[in-house]
Amino acid sequence: MNWLSHISDFALLFFDATLWEVTGRSLFVSLMATLISMNLGLILARCLLQAHSRWAKFFDALLGAFVAIPAVVIGLLALLFFTSSIFKESQITLTIVPMMLAQALLLTPLAATLCLGALRTHFKLIGEELVSLGASNSAMFNVLIRECWPTLIATSILVLSRGIAEVGTVLIIGGNVEGRTQVLTTLIAEKARIGIYEQAIALSLILIIIALILSLVVRTLQKRFET
Amino acid sequence: MRAASVQFSNITVDLRGATRLHGLTHTLSGTGITALVGSNGAGKSLLLKVLHGLIPITRGQVRWAKDLAGERRALMRQQPDFLRRSVQENLVFALEINGWKSNQARLRSEEMLDWMQLEQSANLMANTLSPGERSRLAMARALAIEPAVLLLDEPTASLDPESALAMESVISFVQDRGTKVILVSHSLGQVRRLASDVLMLDQGQSIFFGPTDKFFSNPGNPRASAFLHGAGFSLDEAV
Amino acid sequence: MLVRFTIATWICVSSIIAWLLWPEPEADKRSLRLGSTTSTQDSGLLDYLLPIYELETGVQVLVIAKGTGAVIRDGLAGQVDALLVHNRKLEDNLVDQGYALNRLPIMSNNFLIVGSSEFRGYENLAGLLRVLASGQRGLFLSRGDNSGTHAAEIEMWSSFNYDPHNFSDWYSKTGTGMGQTLITANSNRSATLVDSATWARHGDKDKLRIWYSGHELPNDYGYLALNPNVVSGVQNELATDFGNWLAGPTGQAAIGNYLIGDMQAFLPHKTP
Numbered sequence: 099m100n101w102l103s104h105i106s107d108f109a110l111l112f113f114d115a116t117l118w119e120v121t122g123r124s125l126f127v128s129l130m131a132t133l134i135s136m137n138l139g140l141i142l143a144r145c146l147l148q149a150h151s152r153w154a155k156f157f158d159a160l161l162g163a164f165v166a167i168p169a170v171v172i173g174l175l176a177l178l179f180f181t182s183s184i185f186k187e188s189q190i191t192l193t194i195v196p197m198m199l200a201q202a203l204l205l206t207p208l209a210a211t212l213c214l215g216a217l218r219t220h221f222k223l224i225g226e227e228l229v230s231l232g233a234s235n236s237a238m239f240n241v242l243i244r245e246c247w248p249t250l251i252a253t254s255i256l257v258l259s260r261g262i263a264e265v266g267t268v269l270i271i272g273g274n275v276e277g278r279t280q281v282l283t284t285l286i287a288e289k290a291r292i293g294i295y296e297q298a299i300a301l302s303l304i305l306i307i308i309a310l311i312l313s314l315v316v317r318t319l320q321k322r323f324e325t
Numbered sequence: 326m327r328a329a330s331v332q333f334s335n336i337t338v339d340l341r342g343a344t345r346l347h348g349l350t351h352t353l354s355g356t357g358i359t360a361l362v363g364s365n366g367a368g369k370s371l372l373l374k375v376l377h378g379l380i381p382i383t384r385g386q387v388r389w390a391k392d393l394a395g396e397r398r399a400l401m402r403q404q405p406d407f408l409r410r411s412v413q414e415n416l417v418f419a420l421e422i423n424g425w426k427s428n429q430a431r432l433r434s435e436e437m438l439d440w441m442q443l444e445q446s447a448n449l450m451a452n453t454l455s456p457g458e459r460s461r462l463a464m465a466r467a468l469a470i471e472p473a474v475l476l477l478d479e480p481t482a483s484l485d486p487e488s489a490l491a492m493e494s495v496i497s498f499v500q501d502r503g504t505k506v507i508l509v510s511h512s513l514g515q516v517r518r519l520a521s522d523v524l525m526l527d528q529g530q531s532i533f534f535g536p537t538d539k540f541f542s543n544p545g546n547p548r549a550s551a552f553l554h555g556a557g558f559s560l561d562e563a564v
Numbered sequence: 565m566l567v568r569f570t571i572a573t574w575i576c577v578s579s580i581i582a583w584l585l586w587p588e589p590e591a592d593k594r595s596l597r598l599g600s601t602t603s604t605q606d607s608g609l610l611d612y613l614l615p616i617y618e619l620e621t622g623v624q625v626l627v628i629a630k631g632t633g634a635v636i637r638d639g640l641a642g643q644v645d646a647l648l649v650h651n652r653k654l655e656d657n658l659v660d661q662g663y664a665l666n667r668l669p670i671m672s673n674n675f676l677i678v679g680s681s682e683f684r685g686y687e688n689l690a691g692l693l694r695v696l697a698s699g700q701r702g703l704f705l706s707r708g709d710n711s712g713t714h715a716a717e718i719e720m721w722s723s724f725n726y727d728p729h730n731f732s733d734w735y736s737k738t739g740t741g742m743g744q745t746l747i748t749a750n751s752n753r754s755a756t757l758v759d760s761a762t763w764a765r766h767g768d769k770d771k772l773r774i775w776y777s778g779h780e781l782p783n784d785y786g787y788l789a790l791n792p793n794v795v796s797g798v799q800n801e802l803a804t805d806f807g808n809w810l811a812g813p814t815g816q817a818a819i820g821n822y823l824i825g826d827m828q829a830f831l832p833h834k835t836p
Contacts, residue, residue, distance in 0.1 A: 137569060189597070192597070195584055223406065224406045230377060231422055231466075291741050
């Protein structure tokens with residue numbers, strides 16, 4: 099019954115407390131990063147929604163380009179910042195705070211671009227009517243947000259997924275320090291690097307399941323919004 | 326009693342490189358309903374939006390009468406859009422945008438729902454209404470804010486004859502109370518029933534402006550006559 | 565509405581950051597930041613050793629594991645309090661330049677040259693290196709990443725008067741960690757230099773066998789507590805305490821007891 103013992107050994111991995119501690123940290127870091135980046139993204143969207151100047155168009159394009167910025171670049175920027183400025187003396191890089199902030203920076207272009215897209219779509223639908231009713235720019239923005247809030251929730255979840263799945267930023271700024279800055283992706287990278295595949299696979303399964311759950315929630319929301 | 330409601334001089338509107346309205350110059354009647362007629366693409370809806378202020382004028386001037394100049398104007402569009410909220414909330418929204426406080430907005434919205442016979446649908450999602458109900462809601466929304474000027478783009482297009490007549494009596498009523506109504510209509514019968522003066526556009530140019538009787542009896546313009554003919558009108562006939 | 569959301573977000577975020585960063589007077593002072601090489605961490609020794617220390621003293625040791633070069637740079641920047649590395653030259657440099665007050669010898673094992681199981685091993689290191697340099701035994705994989713292992717490998721070549729820059733294409737750099745390099749070596753039957761602890765841990769490399777295992781390739785680990793007079797931000801007391809424990813009877817005994825499989829992974833400096 100060799101395969102049975104293999105499976106039970108594998109299943110036992112899931113009872114390791116570290117696994118769940120790391121999962122929890124991953125979720126917390128990315129949730130905070132998502133909150134910050136959605137906020138910044140909406141602010142950017144507000145600025146760009148009704149701006150038609152050349153500056154605005156340029157910034158719009160720049161934002162789109164930054165969606166694809168490599169995670170490691172953000173990680174590096176964050177590392178240089180936190181180790182050279184006033185934070186030099188502190189041990190802040192041993193906390194998850196720089197990770198949250200760096201990941202937020204990584205996710206903001208994505209959040210902004212998606213929010214802007216959703217708002218623009220709705221603007222095309224009811225923008226003229228709102229203007230003819232006498233809505234001011236800020237009233238317009240508020241209404242548009244209310245009109246497409248399921249889309250915004252779906253956007254948040256997409257942004258969250260991107261955050262949980264990335265490894266470049268959190269690895270470089272966090273350093274994968276056990277008990278402090280270790281998250282799912284960095285731990286998987288470590289285990290794979292050493293060659294302890296069973297643990298890496300168990301962790302990957304958790305990551306995949308989280309991704310699937312998030313994706314399912316997005317789909318359900320989108321369906322509900324169709325009505 | 327005002328002599329004239331609005332005077333526009335040389336209104337020209339260019340959109341996306343094409344001139345859509347060419348130098349329109351008219352003074353619309355003070356209290357009567359002005360009808361805008363013409364075939365599709367003539368620029369009727371465009372002129373309505375221009376008068377509302379939605380679309381900027383490339384050249385020319387619009388001057389409203391003294392008592393209308395700073396007042397609220399309401400536009401009922403051909404395909405009205407509503408928010409993803411209930412019927413009543415849509416009305417409340419329009420009111421609040423125009424300065425009503427929430428309590429008063431709620432009360433007024435209920436008044437309007439009553440008047441336009443939409444009380445049954447007050448809590449339904451606005452986007453689930455039938456076309457006829459949508460028109461009634463759009464009218465309710467336009468009237469709710471007590472506009473001094475009412476711009477209507479084919480308000481009875483999706484209504485059955487009975488509801489259309491009911492809507493027409495609302496329009497008359499409102500006009501009687503002093504609101505200036507400018508109405509785009511494809512129904513010449515409606516024009517005849519309601520309007521005191523008619524402005525006919527053809528490809529962005531004005532080809533007739535004058536009292537309704539004159540329009541139906543002797544428009545003085547071949548294209549206008551053809552239009553009337555095409556609509557099944559022989560001159561001097563009532564529908 | 566956006567304004568309200570923004571305010572709510574930033575109140576939430578700031579309070580969470582404050583909560584995370586709030587200096588807990590007792591708890592955080594008792595964390596030693598140890599810069600370690602990846603091979604030491606990968607050997608599993610620290611997972612075994614550190615809980616013993618924490619139980620005894622209540623001090624938590626945080627391991628920041630990178631390549632030797634990176635970890636030393638962290639030390640110079642005050643990002644870690646002490647180093648446990650295996651590059652004698654660099655360690656001595658640090659002491660000479662005053663960055664560390666002294667170097668405590670802690671433990672050692674040795675380096676092995678492993679290669680394809682098709683070939684037999686060599687008793688004589690010089691002879692083996694000659695055969696390798698002739699290119700007759702396939703590829704040799706170098707870590708190429710400034711790690712302690714890499715430094716030892718360069719040292720090995722130069723002590724026999726070889727210059728790695730002149731090697732032809734039988735010599736290849738992986739740039740990856742020890743575990744990964746071993747996996748690569750195993751999959752394409754190449755040779756490489758590996759420390760005995762990592763080899764013991766990953767001895768399931770069925771296509772490889774030990775070609776040389778002898779006293780000519782020692783692997784010594786030293787402990788350096790960074791000098792607080794030169795490097796700011798280091799917790800010197802914690803660092804020295806840990807160093808003394810490592811070099812003292814308890815630490816040394818524990819190190820000697822750490823087995824991989826049924827083999828001792830490291831030889832403590834002072835056999836108790």
